[in-house]
Amino acid sequence: MDNIWFYVSSPDAKQDLSEHGNLIDKLVPYWYGVKADGTLDDQAEKDVKETEAQKNIQVYPIIHNYSSPQMRDRIHNLLSNPQLRSTLVTNIVNMAVGEKYPGVNIDFEFVPPEDRQNLTTFMQMLYTELSGKGIKTTISVPAELKDNPDHPFSGAFNYSAIQRFCDEMYILAYDEHFATPGPIASIGFVRNVLNYAVTVIPPNKIRLGMAVYGYDWTENVTIPRTLSYNQAIELARNLGANITYDETAQESTFTYTMNTTSHTVWFEDVRSFTAKLELLMEYNIPGIAVWRLGQEDQRIWNILAIRNF
Template sequence: MQPHPPTTKGKVAMLNQPFYFENNWYYVTEPGALVALQVHGKDISFFVPYWFGVTETGSLADQSDAATLATLRQLGVPVLALLYNLAGVIHKLLTTENLRKLLITNILNMLIRKGFFGVNIDFEFVPPEDRPFLTTFMAELYQTLKPYGYLTTISVPPELRDDPKHPFSGAFSYPDLARYSDQVYILAYDEHVAVPGPVASIGFVRQVLAYGLSVIPRDKIRLGMAVYGREWADRNRLPKELSFNEAIATANRHGVSIRYNAVVQEPNFTYKENGVEHIVWFEDVQSFAAKINIAVQEGIPGIAVWRLGLEDPRIWELLRGMRRF
C-alpha cells in the first residue's frame, strides 16, 4: 500500500502557510481505537499498530487482528508495523549475531506477507551498554529493507542531551540511529510519571525537539505527541492512564473545574475522594495545537501520536485543516 499522495492545496491553520504535514498514529487493538480508525482512517498518513513482539528466538509474536486489518484494507491506510521487545529478551537479540540476523529476516518476511509499508522499531529498556548493538541492528535492518522499498523508522525516548549512561535512553544515539532510519519519532512526552505534573509541558517539548534538531536531519524527524492523561491518586504510586473523554468525565463526576495552565500549556484538575487527593494532567485540542505550532515553526514534516482512540475529538478538525492531499 502506498501513502496518500498530495493532490489538493491546503494551509496550516495556525501560521497560514502552505505546508505538507504527516499525521501518524500509534494503535493498540481495542474497540474504541477501532471505531476511531473507522471514522478517521482516511485522515491518517501512516498507521503504526502495536502488534509485533520480538521473541528470544528471533521470531515475531503476531497480535494483529482481522477486524483492524479489514478496515485498513478498505481505507487503504499505509501501515508501519510496530515492533516491541518482550520482557527480558532484547539484550540477547541485539548482541547475538545469528539471532539479530534471523530477526531481520523474519521482519522482512512479515512485511512481504502482510503487504505493509515498513516498520517502526519501538524497543524500550535497552541496556545502555547495548548502545553499539542497537545501532548495528538498525544498520542491518535498514540495509536489508531498503532494496525492497520498505520504510525503516524508529521511536526514540526524549533526550535533552546525549547521555550514554542514562538507564532508559542511554542506548539511543540520535545521530547514529538517524543515519539508518528513514524517520525518527522523537517521543516528547511522559515528562512526569513518578511524580504529578504535565504529560508534556511546552518547555519540555521545545527542549527535546531542540536537541533532536541539533543531531538529526530535519526532514527525518516526526514529533511524538501524547493525547492522553494521567491520574495520580498517591504520590508514591505510578499513575493510571486516562483518555481525554475519561479525564473530562472524571472532572464532571466530582464537580471540579478544569484549569488550563498557560505556562506549561496543558489542562489539569484535582479532587479528593475518601480523603485522598487525586491530581490529573491531560492533553486536549488546545495543548495539542500548541505543540503542533512548534513543529510547524521548526519545519518538522509531521507528528507521531500516542495513541488512536484516546484523543480529544476536536483534534481531527485541527488536523484536517493542516493536511493537503
C-alpha cells in the first residue's frame, strides 16, 4: 500500500526523512510554484533529492499556487487563458522530464468555481502529455460530501470528471473545522467524505489525505494557530491542561485560558491516525497521503512499520 508524505522544508521534516525514509514510498515536496506567465518557480532542494535517491523514494513534486487566496486571480488566469494554460502544461512536462520525476502532484487552491471546466481541461491536457511519457499525474483535491459546483473552495473540483485525467487523487479529508473550534478530521467526517468519493472515483485511484497536526483556536479569533503534535503536547504540559480523547470524533483535545482568554486545541496523534487507517480496508483504498512530514506523533512510524506500508 502507498505510504505518501507531503514535504515542506524544515529541520524536523529533514530529520524525519533521514530517520524514516525507508518507510516512505513517495515524497510529495512543495517545490514548484506557478508564475503569472505559466513558468515555474523552482524551489527544489539538492540535499533532499540526494536523500531520496539514497533511500529509493519516489518523488512527485507539487506544482502549487502558494496555498494563498491572493493567488486566486493568478490561477484563474492560468486556467482560463488557453495560451497560458498550454504554456503551463508545457513547462510542467519539461520540468518532469528534465528532472526525471516519475510523477507530479497538482495542488491548486482557491480555484474560482467558475473555472470548473477550465481545471478539468487543464488536467486532461497535462495527463495526456505526461502519460505519453510514462509520467504519473496526481492531484490533491479538497474534501467534498457531495458535488457542489458553486462551493467557493471546492466547486471547481469535479471529482467524476477529474478522475478520468489522473492516476491518483489525494482526497484531503481534513480541516473539517477551521473558522470555529472542532476536530481536525473526525472519524465521522472522514467516513462521509469517503462515502461520496467512492461513488464517483474508482477506489484504486484514491489516496486518503490524512492530517498529523493540530489547531489552537483563540476565543473570538477565526484563524487558528497550527501546532505540530509535539507542540500540542508541550503546550498542554506547560499549562497543566488535561488532554482528553474524544471517542466520538476519535481525536484528542484540550482547553486552556491565557491572559483571561479561552483557547481550544484539537490535534491528531497515533490513536486518531490508527483509527483512520482502519478505513482503508473498509473502503478498499490502496494508500494514504499525509500532511505533513515533521509534524507527526513519532509513534505513527511504529504503526506504519508494523502494517508494512
